Amino acid sequence: MRVGLFIPCYIDAIYPEAGIATLELLERFGVEVVYPLNQTCCGQPMANEGDQQHSAAAEQLFVDNFREFDYIVGPAGSCVKHVKLHLDAIPQSPDVLHVRERTYELVEFLHDILKAEAFPWAYFRYKVGLHNSCSSIRGLGIALPSETMGTPFNKTARLLQMVEGLELVPIDRPDECCGFGGTFCVTDEAVSASMGIDKVHDYMRHDAEFVVSPDMSCLMHQQGIARKAGIHLKFLHVAQVLNGGPF
Amino acid sequence: MENNARNQVLAAVERQMPANKTAYPEMPDFPRLKTDLLIAFENRVKDAGGEVFRPADAAAAQALLASQHAQAKVICSATPEITGNRDIHAVKDPHDLADVDVGVIRARLGVAENGMVWLTEEDLEVNALGFLSQHLVILLSPQAVVGDMYDAYLRIHLEDTAYGCFMMGPSATADIGAVLVHGAQGARSLSVYLLA
Amino acid sequence: MGDEKRVDVAAHAAAFLAQDDVHEPMHDKNLWSARMKRDAAARAVPEWETLRQLASQIKEHTLTHLYNYLLEFESNATKRGAKIYWARDAAEHNQHVWDILREKNISSIIKSKSMLQEECGMTAFLENRGITVTESDLGERIQQLDDQPPSHIVMPAIHKTPEDVAQLFARTIGTDPRNTDPHYLTEAMRNDARRRFLEAGAGMTGANFAIAETGSFVVCTNEGNADIGASVPPVHIASIGIEKLLPKVKDLGIFIRLLSRSALGTLATQYTSHFSGPRKGGELHIILTDNGRSKRLGMPDFWTSLKCIRCGACMNTCPVYRRSGGLAYGATYSGPIGIILDPTFDESKYSELPYHSSLCGSCTEVCPVKINISDQIMQWRKVMAAKKHLPVSRRLAFGAAGKIFEHPQLFRSAETMASGAIRFTPDFLLYNRVLNPWGRHRELPHFAGQTFREWYLQYRAKNNEHGEQRP
Numbered sequence: 025m026r027v028g029l030f031i032p033c034y035i036d037a038i039y040p041e042a043g044i045a046t047l048e049l050l051e052r053f054g055v056e057v058v059y060p061l062n063q064t065c066c067g068q069p070m071a072n073e074g075d076q077q078h079s080a081a082a083e084q085l086f087v088d089n090f091r092e093f094d095y096i097v098g099p100a101g102s103c104v105k106h107v108k109l110h111l112d113a114i115p116q117s118p119d120v121l122h123v124r125e126r127t128y129e130l131v132e133f134l135h136d137i138l139k140a141e142a143f144p145w146a147y148f149r150y151k152v153g154l155h156n157s158c159s160s161i162r163g164l165g166i167a168l169p170s171e172t173m174g175t176p177f178n179k180t181a182r183l184l185q186m187v188e189g190l191e192l193v194p195i196d197r198p199d200e201c202c203g204f205g206g207t208f209c210v211t212d213e214a215v216s217a218s219m220g221i222d223k224v225h226d227y228m229r230h231d232a233e234f235v236v237s238p239d240m241s242c243l244m245h246q247q248g249i250a251r252k253a254g255i256h257l258k259f260l261h262v263a264q265v266l267n268g269g270p271f
Numbered sequence: 272m273e274n275n276a277r278n279q280v281l282a283a284v285e286r287q288m289p290a291n292k293t294a295y296p297e298m299p300d301f302p303r304l305k306t307d308l309l310i311a312f313e314n315r316v317k318d319a320g321g322e323v324f325r326p327a328d329a330a331a332a333q334a335l336l337a338s339q340h341a342q343a344k345v346i347c348s349a350t351p352e353i354t355g356n357r358d359i360h361a362v363k364d365p366h367d368l369a370d371v372d373v374g375v376i377r378a379r380l381g382v383a384e385n386g387m388v389w390l391t392e393e394d395l396e397v398n399a400l401g402f403l404s405q406h407l408v409i410l411l412s413p414q415a416v417v418g419d420m421y422d423a424y425l426r427i428h429l430e431d432t433a434y435g436c437f438m439m440g441p442s443a444t445a446d447i448g449a450v451l452v453h454g455a456q457g458a459r460s461l462s463v464y465l466l467a
Numbered sequence: 468m469g470d471e472k473r474v475d476v477a478a479h480a481a482a483f484l485a486q487d488d489v490h491e492p493m494h495d496k497n498l499w500s501a502r503m504k505r506d507a508a509a510r511a512v513p514e515w516e517t518l519r520q521l522a523s524q525i526k527e528h529t530l531t532h533l534y535n536y537l538l539e540f541e542s543n544a545t546k547r548g549a550k551i552y553w554a555r556d557a558a559e560h561n562q563h564v565w566d567i568l569r570e571k572n573i574s575s576i577i578k579s580k581s582m583l584q585e586e587c588g589m590t591a592f593l594e595n596r597g598i599t600v601t602e603s604d605l606g607e608r609i610q611q612l613d614d615q616p617p618s619h620i621v622m623p624a625i626h627k628t629p630e631d632v633a634q635l636f637a638r639t640i641g642t643d644p645r646n647t648d649p650h651y652l653t654e655a656m657r658n659d660a661r662r663r664f665l666e667a668g669a670g671m672t673g674a675n676f677a678i679a680e681t682g683s684f685v686v687c688t689n690e691g692n693a694d695i696g697a698s699v700p701p702v703h704i705a706s707i708g709i710e711k712l713l714p715k716v717k718d719l720g721i722f723i724r725l726l727s728r729s730a731l732g733t734l735a736t737q738y739t740s741h742f743s744g745p746r747k748g749g750e751l752h753i754i755l756t757d758n759g760r761s762k763r764l765g766m767p768d769f770w771t772s773l774k775c776i777r778c779g780a781c782m783n784t785c786p787v788y789r790r791s792g793g794l795a796y797g798a799t800y801s802g803p804i805g806i807i808l809d810p811t812f813d814e815s816k817y818s819e820l821p822y823h824s825s826l827c828g829s830c831t832e833v834c835p836v837k838i839n840i841s842d843q844i845m846q847w848r849k850v851m852a853a854k855k856h857l858p859v860s861r862r863l864a865f866g867a868a869g870k871i872f873e874h875p876q877l878f879r880s881a882e883t884m885a886s887g888a889i890r891f892t893p894d895f896l897l898y899n900r901v902l903n904p905w906g907r908h909r910e911l912p913h914f915a916g917q918t919f920r921e922w923y924l925q926y927r928a929k930n931n932e933h934g935e936q937r938p
Contacts, residue, residue, distance in 0.1 A: 036919045038912045043919035047927070059923050073857070074821070074848025110845070162828035162841075170506065171784065171832035173515040197499070201786045205825025212823060214481035217908030218491070218790045219825070248909030277553040280757045284709065285534045287765030293527035295714065301514050315734065364748075365699045369665055384724075385734035398698035398746050402691050420735075421720040429681045429716055429743050433547070434698075437723075437739040442691040445731075446606035446622065447649035448629040449497040455605055455653055456660060457691020457738070 028090045029059040030098030030107075030127070032066070032241075035261075039240050041270045042261035046099040046130055049267040052145065053138045057097075060089040068106035071113060072206040080113040087111075091119040095137065096127040099263050101160030101239035102206065104129040109163060130263055131238045132166050135179040142186055146268040149189035153232030154181055155223075155246070156199045157239030166238065170199050180238050180262055187265060193230045200226075204245035220249035227257060234258045236265055304418040308383040309465070312416045315386030319440030320453050321461040325413075329353070332464050336375070336408055339462065343372035343406070349396040350377035350410055352466065365399035374404030374458075378411045378438075380426055381463070384419040385439055388463065389427055392434040401436065407458040409438075413465045473816055474798065476823040480791035483626075494626055495789040501622075502783045504732020505833070512724065522721050523837035526774035529679075529712050530764065536679040536712045537755070543682025547744030549751040557587035560706060560756045564589060564671070565596060567704060567752055573668030575599040576700075577660075579686070579693035580607050581673025582620060582777055583706045583756055586799045586812075601663045603692035605656055612639045618793030618801065620779040621730050626792040660692075670696025674707040675776065676722060680715045683743040684753070687726060687736040694740050703745070704752045710760050710773040722776065725835040729780040763811050768846045772807050774836040781830035781840055787823060796820060803830035807843040810850070818856035821847035 027050060031043040050057045067082035086107065090096045098104050107127045114120060134140040156178065161167045167178035184190055203209065203219025210216075224246055227235055235257055237243050243259040250257045264271055304311060313323040326332040329352040336353060340346070346355035347368065353375045362368060376395055378388035388409050395401050417423050427435060442457030453459060484491050509515045529536055541551050554560035560583075568576065576598060578584065590600045590611070602608040606623035610616065613635050617623030624632065629647040637644035642655045664670075672693045674684040684707060686693045697703045713722065727733045745751035764770050782788045782802030793801035798809040798817060806824060809817040821844050830840040851857055917925075 031919050034912075038914055040915045040917060040919035040922055044922060047923075059920075059927070061920065061924075061928070072826070072848075074845070074850070074852035075857075076849055076852065158825070158827035158829075162832060169829070169832045171829055173509050173512075199829075201825045201827035201829070203786065203825055205827070208822070208825045212477045212480070212787070212825075213907060214477070214484050215787055215790045215823075216825070218484055219786050220908070222495075244912050245909065248912065251910040252908060276555050276559060279555055280553050280709065280755070280761065281534060281537060283757065283761035284537060284764065287761050288533055289531050289764070289767075289770060292531045293524060295528045296521050296524040298521070298717075299514075299517065301517075318734075319737065366665055369661075387735060387739070392746060399695070402695045402698055419720075420724050421717070424717050424720040427716075427741075429678070429683045429741055433742070433744045434746050435741045435743075436694065437735065439735050439737045439739075441737070443689045443737050444605045444653060445689075446604070446609065446624055447627075447632050447652050448493075449500070449622070449625065450629070450649040452650050452653040454657065455690035455692070456603060456657060456664075456695055 026056045026058060026094050028093035028096045029057050030063065030066070030090065030096050030103070031059065032098060032100045032103045033064065034244060035100060035240055038244065039261060042099055042240050042263055044270055045261065045263035045267040046097070049263055050097065052267070053140065055138070058093070063089045066103050066107050067111065067113065068103055069206060071106060071110055076113040083111050083114050087114070087120050087123045090123050090127070094126065095133065096123060097130055097133045098127065099130045099238070099261055100241065101129050101157040101164060102241055105159040105163035129160055129164050129166065129238060131160070131180045131183060132164060134183060134266070135166070140183060143183070143266050143268075146187045146266055147189055148187050148265050150233045151191045151193050151231055152184065152265075153193055153195055153227040153230060153235045154184065154198070155202065155235055155237035155239070155242055156180065157237055157242045158199070158201050160238045161199055167199070183266060184236065184262065190265070193232050195226045195230050195232070197226060202242050202246050204242045206241070209245055216245070217249060220245055221253060224250045224253065224255055224257060228255060232257065234260055236260050236262050238262045301421060304383055308416045308418060309413055311383040312381050312386055315383065316440060316463055317386075319386045320443060321386065321440040321463060323463045323465065325465045329466065332410070332466050335464065336373070340373045340406060345371045346373045346375065347371045347400060347404065348375035349394065349400055350375055352377070352410060353408070359396040359400065362397050365397055365403070368397060368399050368403045371400065371404045373406045373408060374400045375408045375410070376401060378409050379415065380423065381411050381416040382420065382423045382437070383416050387423070387437040387439045389423065390436050390438055391432040393432060398434050401438065402457045405459055407441070407461045409461060409463045410466050411463055412467050414467065473818055474796065474820065476791070476795050476797065476819050479795035479797065480823065483792040483795055484790060489628060490626065490792070491790055493628060494792060497625060498783045498789045501731055502780075502833070505729055505780060505783065508728035508732040508734065512728070518721055518725055519835055519837050522725055522835055523774060525713065525718050525721065526836050527771065529714055530710065530770065530773055533709065533712065533764065536714060537709060539679040540677055540682055540712060541755070543680070544744070544753055545682070547682050549682065549744055549753050552752065552754045554754055554756040554758070556758050560587045560754055560758065561589050561592040563754050564704060565593065567702070568593070568598060568669060571668065571702060573598075573702065575601075575663070575667050576669045576671055577601050577603050577664050577667035577696045578671035579673070579688060579696055580604040580623070581671070581706050582799065583673055583708045583758070584671065585616060586758060587706070587756070601660070601667070603660055603664065603696055604688070604690060605653060608656060608660065609635065615794065616799065619782055620777050620800070620804075622779070626794065664695050664699050667696070667700045669702035669704055670700045671704045671706065672697060674705055674711050675726065676713050676719060677707050677711045678713055678716055678719070681743055683716070683741050684711070685719065686740045686742070687738065689737045691738050694738055697740070697742065698746065701748070702750045702752070703742070704754065705742070706754050706756060708760060709755055709757055726776055726778055729833070729835040730778040759811055766811070769807065769811065769843055771838055772804070772843060774838050775804055775808070776836055778835060780833045780835065784829045784833045786827065786829070787825055791823070796823070803840045803844065807840060807847060810847055814850070814854065815856060818851045821851060
């Protein structure tokens with residue numbers, strides 16, 4: 025199985041440790057992982073604005089970089105959601121369709137494809153608040169959204185519970201949006217910041233020490249909010265916890 | 272001009288309707304309420320802010336009404352079992368009901384799912400009785416409780432009445448500060464007397 | 468169309484947040500509580516998801532066969548003795564109402580809540596012609612007295628505190644300004660409204676559902692105000708949007724079960740009233756109104772928004788709406804459903820609305836008739852961008868970003884351009900500096916000493932088969 029590693033631009037620059045953890049974790053499961061060096065961005069920021077014209081080139085480059093792989097795995101719910109659900113600014117060639125179908129968010133890939141049942145190398149003795157990113161839940165279906173009636177499941181929580189020492193703390197609004205929303209966080213900053221501070225307070229009320237998420241972009245926003253407000257919360261990508269670092 | 276509007280709206284609708292037609296769905300057989308319907312009905316009436324009583328007979332119901340609404344000056348009954356002091360059949364104009372303290376009506380059926388009672392124009396005699404009265408007393412046969420809204424809609428006949436209302440407890444609002452208050456515009460209280 | 472000023476919803480929302488520490492937290496808390504009650508009510512119905520599916524399908528069926536159902540409704544309602552009018556737009560709707568009132572010499576009407584009448588600007592139209600119009604729903608009446616439109620589809624004054632209402636009622640109906648008890652305030656309005664019900668020459672309602680099979684329509688209220696309006700004055704006028712049709716009476720079993728559970732988490736509204744022809748001694752006038760609905764029916768990406776049953780569940784769940792207040796949207800419909808309906812009335816004026824969303828998708832999941840609201844919001848952004856409704860600064864910013872992402876080398880040099888502490892700002896910030904308010908409430912991210920790519924090149928990229936193509 026050859027997997028193309030998709031590292032979104034903000035992980036590349038700001039959270040390289042999340043990228044490193046993803047790579048190492050996949051390799052622990054015996055997967056051949058390749059990181060195509062010409063990757064930039066999946067086109068989401070422009071597409072998010074409705075700007076099909078300017079997202080087209082980025083989308084084409086993404087497909088060119090990843091079309092040769094069995095699977096494409098990225099540690100970022102919202103970017104993967106864009107590829108799977110909204111990469112439609114370019115003609116839907118067989119390559120495009122292949123890439124869209126074979127792109128997986130990391131948790132989904134570990135849970136559904138690799139069928140991970142244990143992370144014996146990991147140890148994390150902290151109270152963790154789980155941030156269920158909207159893209160991962162409502163876009164990719166890695167958990168049952170709270171709005172939907174049925175038997176609850178949460179693939180991220182299930183994987184995290186396999187980590188020795190880790191205690192998941194419940195929060196009041198488990199899948200309430202934190203207000204990141206890509207471009208929304210700057211174009212609508214007052215509302216975005218209000219959503220973010222409410223989210224951070226929710227973790228604090230429940231004594232979480234770490235916030236862990238399959239989507240680092242949400243955490244980038246939450247971390248910015250927490251730091252500005254002088255709140256001591258630590259934020260990690262789920263890959264770092266499951267891989268036992270790097271932190 | 273009138274006709275023109277009609278024809279243009281209809282023509283626009285005909286033109287714009289999606290070509291891909293959706294079929295009318297098959298209705299599955301939904302799971303039915305397994306608990307005692309009458310007990311469920313009673314509980315739901317209470318949840319909706321109403322009260323339920325089980326008078327032994329019409330005389331007991333009359334006595335209950337008198338004790339429940341001892342202060343009432345005007346009682347208007349649209350059902351022969353209960354006697355009031357305002358003759359509904361003499362009411363020529365709904366405005367004549369503006370001073371009614373208690374309205375008494377016999378409902379056709381009750382719904383266990385939510386505590387609703389079904390009242391038609393024929394039961395109300397004058398529709399306004401159900402809405403201008405300060406308080407309502409609803410007589411309902413304990414045998415006339417159905418399980419849920421699917422059953423309820425199979426039992427009512429809109430083609431037979433110009434007006435029918437599923438009433439679920441007294442008038443309510445939460446428009447100020449999201450605080451529940453009964454008696455917004457319609458009845459302040461609603462009591463169901465279970466009486467065959 | 469399109470000449471009105473663009474609504475700056477983000478600025479209005481910021482003002483709602485900034486006014487004090489009371490309004491927004493209360494608004495958020497009360498609406499979230501409605502959402503929680505909705506979850507509990509939905510959970511208690513084992514077939515909930517099936518119901519949503521059925522409701523969606525019945526609505527889609529009706530809309531794709533709307534022509535026939537409209538004819539069937541018209542024919543049956545006429546047989547029952549109702550008088551049917553057709554209105555192509557808001558002006559024609561209002562004219563019908565005015566004509567009916569004028570013919571009968573009616574100078575005062577009492578009305579229950581109708582989003583269609585809001586949409587038509589009917590109250591202002593009638594008031595300009597000397598008609599006294601009184602809203603009978605408590606929340607609507609509060610908004611009318613405060614000269615504001617409703618801020619929520621089912622809770623029109625939810626953005627106001629009891630203190631706000633106490634001040635307003637003190638000013639307008641003479642209550643004690645210090646008494647903020649909702650029971651006291653509700654009672655005061657009951658007594659004030661009572662005489663208006665008795666004086667009114669006509670009662671107006673909207674309709675939640677119209678049934679083709681019998682020519683009936685259904686009005687749902689909690690206060691009983693629609694029923695007083697329909698049963699006391701001699702004339703009942705109902706405004707019904709042409710999308711309100713349902714084929715059969717039994718369909719109501721599904722829709723009534725969904726409506727109030729979705730809206731407020733209650734099992735039903737206190738009153739679910741069925742009108743089939745005029746009441747004894749009364750008249751019934753029904754105005755079937757298009758006002759943009761047939762046009763929407765022909766929009767491939769947006770026609771399913773006509774399935775909406777106006778429950779407001781999408782507003783209650785929307786984290787952006789809860790923090791903005793409904794008035795921020797500057798439109799008849801606010802919240803997620805407003806974002807996808809309002810641009811069909813005026814694309815330019817409402818071009819910013821689709822951006823007032825974090826695209827979290829909760830609205831889609833909560834919708835009882837399964838409208839893909841979140842996808843339609845995204846789709847509207849595409850329309851706005853393609854039609855150049857976006858502000859120029861934003862267009863240029865994302866255009867520039869697109870160029871950079873198109874070329875790996877440009878991207879690298881942007882990424883490694885050292886400038887003080889900030890080696891690289893995330894894409895959407897870097898190219899959006901004019902608008903960049905990230906730092907007001909957030910600290911800038913701390914940038915790593917080494918990018919992932921640099922690490923990979925240093926430690927992993929031994930066999931260079933996917934190596935960089937150097938220029």
